[in-house]
Amino acid sequence: MLPRLFSLSNITATTRLHGYRAFSSKVAPKNYAFAFDIDGVLIKGKRTIPEAKRAIRMLNGDNAHGRHVPFVLLTNGGGVTEQAKAEQISNMLDVEISPDQVILSHSPMQALVEQYKNKNVLVVGGKDRECFHVAKKYGFNHVFIPDDIHHWQASVWPFRHPSRDSISPDAASLDFSKIPFGAVMVFHDSRDWGRDIQIMLDAICAENGVVGTQKGDCKVQEVPVYFSNTDIIWSTEFPVPRLAQGSFKMALENVYHTLTGTNLQSTSYGKPYPTTYAYAERVIERINDGKKPSRIYAVGDNPAADIKGANNYGWTSVLVRTGVFQEPGNSPHFPAHSVCQHVEEAVEWVLQQEEDKEKKA
Numbered sequence: 343m344l345p346r347l348f349s350l351s352n353i354t355a356t357t358r359l360h361g362y363r364a365f366s367s368k369v370a371p372k373n374y375a376f377a378f379d380i381d382g383v384l385i386k387g388k389r390t391i392p393e394a395k396r397a398i399r400m401l402n403g404d405n406a407h408g409r410h411v412p413f414v415l416l417t418n419g420g421g422v423t424e425q426a427k428a429e430q431i432s433n434m435l436d437v438e439i440s441p442d443q444v445i446l447s448h449s450p451m452q453a454l455v456e457q458y459k460n461k462n463v464l465v466v467g468g469k470d471r472e473c474f475h476v477a478k479k480y481g482f483n484h485v486f487i488p489d490d491i492h493h494w495q496a497s498v499w500p501f502r503h504p505s506r507d508s509i510s511p512d513a514a515s516l517d518f519s520k521i522p523f524g525a526v527m528v529f530h531d532s533r534d535w536g537r538d539i540q541i542m543l544d545a546i547c548a549e550n551g552v553v554g555t556q557k558g559d560c561k562v563q564e565v566p567v568y569f570s571n572t573d574i575i576w577s578t579e580f581p582v583p584r585l586a587q588g589s590f591k592m593a594l595e596n597v598y599h600t601l602t603g604t605n606l607q608s609t610s611y612g613k614p615y616p617t618t619y620a621y622a623e624r625v626i627e628r629i630n631d632g633k634k635p636s637r638i639y640a641v642g643d644n645p646a647a648d649i650k651g652a653n654n655y656g657w658t659s660v661l662v663r664t665g666v667f668q669e670p671g672n673s674p675h676f677p678a679h680s681v682c683q684h685v686e687e688a689v690e691w692v693l694q695q696e697e698d699k700e701k702k703a
């Protein structure tokens with residue numbers, strides 16, 4: 343069944359309410375577009391940032407000039423499908439967001455399917471088996487999660503029983519002594535750092551990727567490792583930022599280096615990495631009727647991810663003070679093109695810039 347906001351009657355109701363549809367091919371392609379960060383810009387945990395609703399309404403035509411401006415959500419969050427995130431944000435902002443407008447930290451990792459679709463992949467992080475389903479949906483055919491290995495042998499992590507973990511329907515037939523891992527991919531934040539670091543090391547340091555064996559020479563890393571983001575911290579409804587996937591990565595790297603004397607080799611996605619921006623530009627072009635906008639405005643709260651990434655990729659960055667960044671002035675390490683109190687002010691600033699440009703042209 344379609345969720346509340348996605349029923350036809352509700353789309354019509356929203357259209358009637360605001361005189362537009364959030365994402366419509368009738369909207370003329372624009373020469374500029376927005377990429378919004380989610381956590382700390384539009385929402386904080388379960389709470390909607392109030393100015394976010396007005397900001398999105400403005401882009402959907404509710405502005406002095408009646409302009410409709412294309413936008414995407416570009417987040418280092420994930421752990422669910424693009425469809426599920428679109429529904430969550432649509433409900434929280436009370437506006438229709440299409441899954442086509444959502445770029446999650448792991449969305450660009452779909453490029454890895456070609457290489458790993460028929461290999462065994464250990465997918466780490468997220469709630470229950472959600473990342474397992476995301477990876478399967480992307481096209482990885484042989485996906486396993488740490489819970490599967492813990493269920494196979496509880497002694498893998500003897501400090502707690504695997505009973506609280508999600509059980510694979512194939513649990514009884516899984517014998518990991520016969521399953522060589524071809525890659526380890528972290529899709530979202532680990533729910534049990536100790537257990538997951540242990541199991542990742544088991545796979546990375548194993549002979550031919552078979553958990554329960556150990557390579558003679560740990561200096562040569564055979565199992566590639568991928569991270570979907572490297573944020574050290576992120577913003578929730580808690581007053582102080584929380585540890586994110588990048589902190590987990592540092593913990594893993596530290597243990598790996600201590601044990602092997604070598605640095606863990608890995609590839610990272612998400613902001614601030616160019617692969618993610620290249621992917622986002624293709625998405626923006628697609629939702630803008632195939633036209634590449636000349637300017638992309640990135641609105642974010644995390645200087646090390648949102649601002650660094652946008653600046654490096656030639657986008658215009660706008661830093662807001664509703665999330666990770668709260669200090670006065672600009673970020674000293676990754677200064678943004680503009681700093682605003684919140685996302686509504688950011689959108690107003692951009693629309694004004696663009697109106698001024700139009701007048702001059």
Ligand code: G3P
Nearest residue numbers: 380381417418419573576
């Ligand atoms: O790293 C945690 C992630 O949830 C941050 O998301 O939307 O701030 O990029 P976002």
Ligand code: MG
Nearest residue numbers: 379381382643
């Ligand atoms: Mg953020």
